[in-house]
Amino acid sequence: MLARLEAQPRALRRGTIVRRQHDRAGDLFIVQQGWLHSFTLLGDGSRQIVRLHIPGDLIGTSGTVQAGAGESIACLTDVSLCTFDRAVLRGIFVDHPRLAALVYQLAQADLAALTERLASLGRTSARARIAALLLETIDRLRMVTPDLGTRFAFPLTQEEIGDATGLTAVHVNRMIRALAEDGLIARSNATVTLLDERRLARIAQRAPRTGAFDTGWLPDPA
Amino acid sequence: MLARLEAQPRALRRGTIVRRQHDRAGDLFIVQQGWLHSFTLLGDGSRQIVRLHIPGDLIGTSGTVQAGAGESIACLTDVSLCTFDRAVLRGIFVDHPRLAALVYQLAQADLAALTERLASLGRTSARARIAALLLETIDRLRMVTPDLGTRFAFPLTQEEIGDATGLTAVHVNRMIRALAEDGLIARSNATVTLLDERRLARIAQRAPRTGAFDTGWLPDPA
DNA sequence: CGTCCTCTTGACGGCTTTCAATAAAAGTGG
DNA sequence: CCACTTTTATTGAAAGCCGTCAAGAGGACG
Numbered sequence: 001m002l003a004r005l006e007a008q009p010r011a012l013r014r015g016t017i018v019r020r021q022h023d024r025a026g027d028l029f030i031v032q033q034g035w036l037h038s039f040t041l042l043g044d045g046s047r048q049i050v051r052l053h054i055p056g057d058l059i060g061t062s063g064t065v066q067a068g069a070g071e072s073i074a075c076l077t078d079v080s081l082c083t084f085d086r087a088v089l090r091g092i093f094v095d096h097p098r099l100a101a102l103v104y105q106l107a108q109a110d111l112a113a114l115t116e117r118l119a120s121l122g123r124t125s126a127r128a129r130i131a132a133l134l135l136e137t138i139d140r141l142r143m144v145t146p147d148l149g150t151r152f153a154f155p156l157t158q159e160e161i162g163d164a165t166g167l168t169a170v171h172v173n174r175m176i177r178a179l180a181e182d183g184l185i186a187r188s189n190a191t192v193t194l195l196d197e198r199r200l201a202r203i204a205q206r207a208p209r210t211g212a213f214d215t216g217w218l219p220d221p222a
Numbered sequence: 223m224l225a226r227l228e229a230q231p232r233a234l235r236r237g238t239i240v241r242r243q244h245d246r247a248g249d250l251f252i253v254q255q256g257w258l259h260s261f262t263l264l265g266d267g268s269r270q271i272v273r274l275h276i277p278g279d280l281i282g283t284s285g286t287v288q289a290g291a292g293e294s295i296a297c298l299t300d301v302s303l304c305t306f307d308r309a310v311l312r313g314i315f316v317d318h319p320r321l322a323a324l325v326y327q328l329a330q331a332d333l334a335a336l337t338e339r340l341a342s343l344g345r346t347s348a349r350a351r352i353a354a355l356l357l358e359t360i361d362r363l364r365m366v367t368p369d370l371g372t373r374f375a376f377p378l379t380q381e382e383i384g385d386a387t388g389l390t391a392v393h394v395n396r397m398i399r400a401l402a403e404d405g406l407i408a409r410s411n412a413t414v415t416l417l418d419e420r421r422l423a424r425i426a427q428r429a430p431r432t433g434a435f436d437t438g439w440l441p442d443p444a
Numbered sequence: 445c446g447t448c449c450t451c452t453t454g455a456c457g458g459c460t461t462t463c464a465a466t467a468a469a470a471g472t473g474g
Numbered sequence: 475c476c477a478c479t480t481t482t483a484t485t486g487a488a489a490g491c492c493g494t495c496a497a498g499a500g501g502a503c504g
Contacts (some may be wrong), residue, residue, distance in 0.1 A: 048341035119270035122388030166344030205265035
């Protein structure tokens with residue numbers, strides 16, 4: 001069933017807008033390669049990046065509630081994307097209850113991530129927000145690549161980092177630079193190395209991570 | 223099926239903590255009366271209120287992903303709460319696919335709400351955040367009470383409003399007071415009246431609201 | 445009737461934004 | 475592979491929004 005969803009990938013260039021806020025949005029996507037971000041535009045034109053998407057993510061699910069998408073989705077890098085209609089979701093809910101419950105768990109995981117980001121934007125300093133963004137990102141990458149070290153590609157401009165953390169690009173620059181001077185991170189090209197995750201976590205005011213998905217309550221495999 | 227979930231309500235006093243962050247959390251709740259809020263505590267002790275819960279809400283769903291709850295839940299007023307085990311959810315996914323899809327839509331609606339709040343905290347002023355909180359609240363109340371006017375009970379202290387909007391209680395006071403002086407809202411006791419929703423929406427930098435739930439893709443009723 | 449919580453107000457300081465200018469890097473077309 | 479353009483990164487100075495600190499008033503509750 002899952003394999004069927006990942007048929008016919010589509011190739012998209014960096015900068016491509018996959019979906020625009022308020023578009024009719026019946027499609028879902030699975031990211032096969034590359035990074036994307038979903039974002040909202042406010043009345044004054046400012047942008048808030050809500051979520052980063054990496055390979056393996058199921059995205060575009062907001063179209064399952066209301067016909068109009070609540071957020072835009074765009075490519076941060078060149079991307080390979082698999083598309084399917086939300087009618088396929090119906091089939092999953094009808095014929096594959098365990099898989100449906102897993103999809104539900106994905107939504108709950110997204111909620112948990114947004115919860116954490118909300119606390120970061122609402123209650124922590126610029127320095128803390130950037131540390132939190134880096135830690136969240138490496139954590140997510142490690143779910144896909146468990147043997148990932150402390151170094152990873154991070155294809156965001158400082159302006160995009162600002163839009164993700166609620167800061168200006170100028171201040172992002174100062175804070176990143178300060179983190180580097182303090183020996184907490186190192187940068188080269190679009191790659192970041194976390195030199196002291198323990199201390200970064202403290203700076204980010206991070207609550208201790210909880211473990212893996214709990215599949216105990218799920219329906220039995222069909 | 224739904225009626226079965228709302229059996230045996232439990233009465234809780236204002237201030238009661240229903241669930242604590244990192245607790246084992248297998249239960250779900252449906253709010254029958256009263257308001258609650260879910261929140262996270264950060265490393266430095268500051269609090270971020272993530273979500274307000276009103277009668278009709280299905281809450282505590284984060285426990286369906288990981289054994290440890292990611293957020294705490296507490297009562298803002300005296301509350302009447304219906305509890306059921308998440309094993310019941312399994313039954314829904316197996317035997318009631320349409321209902322399961324509706325539960326999934328609820329999670330997506332929560333995601334959309336959090337998305338909007340994230341943009342509010344990340345990209346708007348103190349004045350805008352408070353306007354946004356009031357508008358979001360009245361919109362949600364209207365989903366349950368369509369004939370609600372412009373006046374509603376709002377049982378949050380200014381400190382709690384601050385924790386919801388990422389501001390200090392002192393500054394919340396100044397902004398609320400300013401909104402009242404500008405003829406945008408009126409207050410008495412724990413009740414708020416929105417005097418000019420159009421202008422409030424502009425101040426809040428709000429994206430235009432999208433319509434009702436789209437149930438077109440859902441499985442047919444059993 | 446006292447205590448605690450909540451609301452209110454003023455002064456001051458700091459973190460972040462804004463404005464502006466330059467350097468460096470990346471992308472483009474010849 | 476080289477000019478040229480556009481994007482991105484970097485740095486400084488000044489202003490502003492919001493936080494912190496402090497103190498007092500009003501209400502709720504026991």
